[in-house]
Amino acid sequence: xxxxxxxxxxxxxxxxxxxxxxxxSPNSQSQSGGSQGKGGGQVAAHAKKVYDKLxxxxxxxxxxxxxxxxxxxxxxxxxTSNTDIDSLINGFEDAYKVKVSVYRANSETALQRVLQxxxxxxxxxxxxxxxxxxxxxxxxxGLLYPYKSELRDQVRKEGQxxxxxxxxxxxxxxxxxxxxLKTSDLPKTIDGFADPKWKGKISLELGDYDWFTAxxxxxxxxGKSAAEVKDLFSKIAxxxxxxxGHTVQGELLSAGQFGAALSVYSHTVxxxxxxxxxxxxxxxxxxxxxxxxxxxxxxxxxxxAKNPAAATLFVDFELTEGQKIFAGxxxxxxxxxxxxxxxxxxxxxxxxxxxxxxxxxxxxxxSSILEGGEKVDN
Amino acid sequence: MATATRSERxxxxxxxxxxGRRWWPTPKILIGAGVALGIGYLAIVPLYYLLWxxxxxxxxxxxxxxxxxxxxxxxxxxxxxxxxxxxxxxILALVVGTxxxxxxxxxxxxxxxxxxxxxxIPLVIPGILYTVAWILLASPDIGxxxxxxxxxxxxxxxxxxxxxGMVWVEGLHLSPIVFLLMVAAFRSMDPSLEESAxxxxxxxxxxxxxxxxxxxxxxIVAAVLIMTVRSLESFEVPALLGLQNGIFVFTSRIYLMLxxxxxxxxxxxxxxxxxxxxxxxxxxxxxxxxxxGRTYQxxxxxxxxxxxxxxxxxxxxxxxxxxxxxxxxxxxxxAVLLYTSLLKFYQPPSVAAFKSMNLDxxxxxxxxxxxxxxxxxxxxxxVASATxxxxxxxxxxxxxxxxxxxxxxxxxxxxxxPLVIPGLVLGLxxxxxxxxxxxxxxxxxxxxxxxYCTRFMPYGMRYAVTSMQQIGSELEESAQVSGAxxxxxxxxxxxxxxxxxxxxxWIYILVVSFRELSSSILLYSPGKEVLSILIFEQYENGQFxxxxxxxxxxxxxxxxxxxxxxxxxxxxGLRDG
Numbered sequence: 001x002x003x004x005x006x007x008x009x010x011x012x013x014x015x016x017x018x019x020x021x022x023x024x025s026p027n028s029q030s031q032s033g034g035s036q037g038k039g040g041g042q043v044a045a046h047a048k049k050v051y052d053k054l055x056x057x058x059x060x061x062x063x064x065x066x067x068x069x070x071x072x073x074x075x076x077x078x079x080t081s082n083t084d085i086d087s088l089i090n091g092f093e094d095a096y097k098v099k100v101s102v103y104r105a106n107s108e109t110a111l112q113r114v115l116q117x118x119x120x121x122x123x124x125x126x127x128x129x130x131x132x133x134x135x136x137x138x139x140x141x142g143l144l145y146p147y148k149s150e151l152r153d154q155v156r157k158e159g160q161x162x163x164x165x166x167x168x169x170x171x172x173x174x175x176x177x178x179x180x181l182k183t184s185d186l187p188k189t190i191d192g193f194a195d196p197k198w199k200g201k202i203s204l205e206l207g208d209y210d211w212f213t214a215x216x217x218x219x220x221x222x223g224k225s226a227a228e229v230k231d232l233f234s235k236i237a238x239x240x241x242x243x244x245g246h247t248v249q250g251e252l253l254s255a256g257q258f259g260a261a262l263s264v265y266s267h268t269v270x271x272x273x274x275x276x277x278x279x280x281x282x283x284x285x286x287x288x289x290x291x292x293x294x295x296x297x298x299x300x301x302x303x304x305a306k307n308p309a310a311a312t313l314f315v316d317f318e319l320t321e322g323q324k325i326f327a328g329x330x331x332x333x334x335x336x337x338x339x340x341x342x343x344x345x346x347x348x349x350x351x352x353x354x355x356x357x358x359x360x361x362x363x364x365x366x367s368s369i370l371e372g373g374e375k376v377d378n
Numbered sequence: 379m380a381t382a383t384r385s386e387r388x389x390x391x392x393x394x395x396x397x398g399r400r401w402w403p404t405p406k407i408l409i410g411a412g413v414a415l416g417i418g419y420l421a422i423v424p425l426y427y428l429l430w431x432x433x434x435x436x437x438x439x440x441x442x443x444x445x446x447x448x449x450x451x452x453x454x455x456x457x458x459x460x461x462x463x464x465x466x467x468x469i470l471a472l473v474v475g476t477x478x479x480x481x482x483x484x485x486x487x488x489x490x491x492x493x494x495x496x497x498x499i500p501l502v503i504p505g506i507l508y509t510v511a512w513i514l515l516a517s518p519d520i521g522x523x524x525x526x527x528x529x530x531x532x533x534x535x536x537x538x539x540x541x542x543g544m545v546w547v548e549g550l551h552l553s554p555i556v557f558l559l560m561v562a563a564f565r566s567m568d569p570s571l572e573e574s575a576x577x578x579x580x581x582x583x584x585x586x587x588x589x590x591x592x593x594x595x596x597x598i599v600a601a602v603l604i605m606t607v608r609s610l611e612s613f614e615v616p617a618l619l620g621l622q623n624g625i626f627v628f629t630s631r632i633y634l635m636l637x638x639x640x641x642x643x644x645x646x647x648x649x650x651x652x653x654x655x656x657x658x659x660x661x662x663x664x665x666x667x668x669x670x671g672r673t674y675q676x677x678x679x680x681x682x683x684x685x686x687x688x689x690x691x692x693x694x695x696x697x698x699x700x701x702x703x704x705x706x707x708x709x710x711x712x713a714v715l716l717y718t719s720l721l722k723f724y725q726p727p728s729v730a731a732f733k734s735m736n737l738d739x740x741x742x743x744x745x746x747x748x749x750x751x752x753x754x755x756x757x758x759x760x761v762a763s764a765t766x767x768x769x770x771x772x773x774x775x776x777x778x779x780x781x782x783x784x785x786x787x788x789x790x791x792x793x794x795x796p797l798v799i800p801g802l803v804l805g806l807x808x809x810x811x812x813x814x815x816x817x818x819x820x821x822x823x824x825x826x827x828x829x830y831c832t833r834f835m836p837y838g839m840r841y842a843v844t845s846m847q848q849i850g851s852e853l854e855e856s857a858q859v860s861g862a863x864x865x866x867x868x869x870x871x872x873x874x875x876x877x878x879x880x881x882x883x884w885i886y887i888l889v890v891s892f893r894e895l896s897s898s899i900l901l902y903s904p905g906k907e908v909l910s911i912l913i914f915e916q917y918e919n920g921q922f923x924x925x926x927x928x929x930x931x932x933x934x935x936x937x938x939x940x941x942x943x944x945x946x947x948x949x950x951g952l953r954d955g
Contacts, residue, residue, distance in 0.1 A: 101905065102904055105900065106918070108637055108638075117809075120813035120814050124903075245917070251723075251724055254723050256520050256726075271920065272920075363634065363637075363638045371624070
């Protein structure tokens with residue numbers, strides 16, 4: 001009998017939980033199209049007041065007020081895809097009395113999270129810190145608030161984007177294994193890898209369609225026809241071993257699985273070289289393979305930040321102390337320094353607007369070229 | 379086949395109690411309804427989201443997702459590659475897993491201690507590490523195994539970058555699921571059936587083919603079903619091994635569909651729809667086979683004590699097989715990880731490499747303040763989801779196999795659905811629902827718990843159903859005749875008998891929950907990190923050596939946990955019969 005009543009209790013509890021959960025299930029998707037709710041209006045109004053005040057100030061007065069307000073807020077929530085975020089946060093928390101919480105994912109997922117939350121009027125973060133494409137989408141969706149300061153004015157032109165500010169650049173370079181290749185073996189430019197002698201010796205990455213788009217546009221502008229550019233990259237793809245993920249690509253490059261990786265990050269190569277791996281992209285006895293593709297990563301203030309002053313302070317920090325931290329991690333900061341590692345080289349960027357509106361088209365083209373690579377192969 | 383059943387049986391009694399003495403529903407109905415509702419809720423939320431996204435866009439009903447998904451001249455080739463790979467991996471996993479389970483449970487094979495490690499460790503090692511370990515072992519260019527045998531067989535003897543290589547790695551990585559399923563099945567089998575066959579002069583192979591294999595057919599079907607769907611969905615192995623030689627599979631398309639902005643949910647849903655169809659047919663087939671009479675009910679009122687079969691002169695051969703398997707699935711990949719975890723960067727073994735070894739990567743782990751939190755959260759989620767899923771699935775399996783409720787098959791189908799839902803879609807569906815829920819679940823660890831229960835429900839269900847199919851109904855019938863309530867019967871008779879299968883499922887869920895990333899990454903919140911998130915971060919950071927160290931630590935943690943579970947499971951198992 002006792003068992004029976006226990007069972008009844010358990011079952012009723014289950015039923016109760018289920019009922020409450022069912023109440024939460026979506027009746028229609030139409031909700032997801034909704035924008036600002038009433039609660040959000042208040043949050044956004046407060047954030048706007050703070051942002052406007054800070055954006056209108058300059059010099060030491062701004063800094064003092066900013067620190068005071070930020071420390072009063074006392075906390076900050078960041079959604080990011082930045083792999084070096086921990087070093088930044090340690091520095092920030094040491095400098096200011098602000099407690100930082102971080103959500104980190106790959107850039108596509110972080111963007112999904114921000115979009116999902118904003119559509120449901122849930123305000124999880126104060127700062128969105130990620131790659132240019134995702135930041136552009138967030139800005140297009142009206143989620144970001146402009147950041148103004150003297151620091152922003154110092155950022156490289158391509159980094160002063162609408163709605164957000166670049167803090168560093170991802171630099172796609174050709175890295176090679178020095179045990180397998182001498183500097184003199186390498187072509188001067190990317191198109192040299194179309195030569196069949198590179199068969200099986202080079203690597204492309206599955207998702208690097210932004211790198212591909214930049215290269216494609218570059219060769220179009222240098223006078224090739226669209227068909228010629230496609231042909232060029234089909235030949236390169238036919239020589240290439242396709243890998244998913246830059247980390248595995250970097251690791252396999254160090255291990256000698258292939259001689260050269262065409263779109264590896266410069267900081268991956270530099271870090272590995274520091275640890276003693278036989279890899280290089282910018283050799284002492286010559287020039288790197290060009291063009292080099294740079295793509296900004298940056299930071300945007302959320303329009304609905306609960307801690308707008310702390311958010312602004314963090315952007316300031318990324319553009320000051322943060323720049324030194326990035327340099328220590330072999331990253332290329334967005335504020336030019338006297339010792340620019342890319343000085344004198346042919347540097348190109350992906351066409352941001354084109355990728356924002358027609359990203360799918362370029363992704364499809366790149367994957368069909370990669371998939372087509374095997375046709376030539378067999 | 380008739381050898382497997384006992385001929386004289388009491389006439390089947392209606393197992394659904396008629397009405398009740400009182401006007402309110404009995405606990406059986408309440409619990410049953412609760413379980414059915416729970417499964418339905420967990421499965422339908424993401425499924426609804428997936429189907430909605432597949433068939434509707436801003437303008438209303440559309441089938442354009444299908445055009446984008448399948449309207450590609452190469453889709454045929456992709457599907458062929460996928461099937462080839464999936465079926466190959468499933469067969470390899472099945473053969474290896476079954477053979478080992480049989481040797482372990484039913485024979486006096488030596489080195490039984492190794493089975494424990496061999497059944498768990500490949501499951502623990504994250505797919506990406508396991509695959510890279512195999513590249514470092516069997517790449518024609520840099521593989522250590524190739525270097526070792528080069529003097530004898532020439533360069534590049536093993537080539538992991540082929541369909542065969544993919545089948546090999548995936549098959550070995552999956553074989554523990556089969557092993558766990560089959561161990562449970564063999565444990566619940568009366569060996570006297572085999573012994574009678576042997577006495578009557580049948581050879582050992584004939585006995586295995588004609589008696590043993592048919593008796594565990596439900597488990598075999600379940601294993602094939604899970605294996606095939608799993609390898610059709612698998613992306614890590616094809617991405618790392620197939621792409622290098624241009625072998626593209628079905629799932630690489632799903633990956634591409636979801637990675638651009640906006641994610642093409644319609645096309646991804648259309649692709650997942652193909653898998654869904656496959657899964658529905660598979661589950662129906664598996665129940666049809668499992669239901670064919672009482673053929674598979676090997677746990678009956680007649681007591682039995684499993685006695686190991688003496689292998690005789692084959693004992694050393696079987697022993698050698700075990701050692702070889704252990705080396706391939708556990709020792710070699712783990713050794714590569716351990717070796718890498720002690721280096722500053724991966725390099726082939728050399729005097730210089732060994733001289734440079736140190737524990738820096740482990741120190742880096744110890745300094746990661748999130749590591750302890752993540753370990754704690756992963757432990758909580760693993761234990762909680764494994765326990766919840768197995769408890770609920772035990773009842774669900776009873777509903778599906780024993781009850782006579784119309785439409786009970788739907789429960790089984792629903793419980794299997796989440797297997798085909800891409801992790802990101804599950805994450806999106808759950809965040810959509812709980813961002814709008816009045817119950818504050820979003821941003822807590824419970825949203826992860828819900829995600830894990832959903833994702834692992836299909837495995838739990840297969841483990842529970844397979845075990846349930848082996849238990850003779852006369853046992854519960856006698857309990858009820860003796861006056862036990864349904865709940866008492868379930869708890870005192872069925873649960874102990876199901877325990878080998880339930881423990882196996884529990885262990886499986888615990889172990890794979892440590893690796894779950896695809897839905898966790900969207901749903902976790904600051905302070906609620908799990909181990910797979912840390913692995914992802916190290917991976918993104920390019921810290922392959924630290925990642926290897928993390929892999930080694932995870933293997934050790936789970937081996938200890940699972941060892942405890944096995945010991946407890948063995949204790950429960952002793953009360954059988």
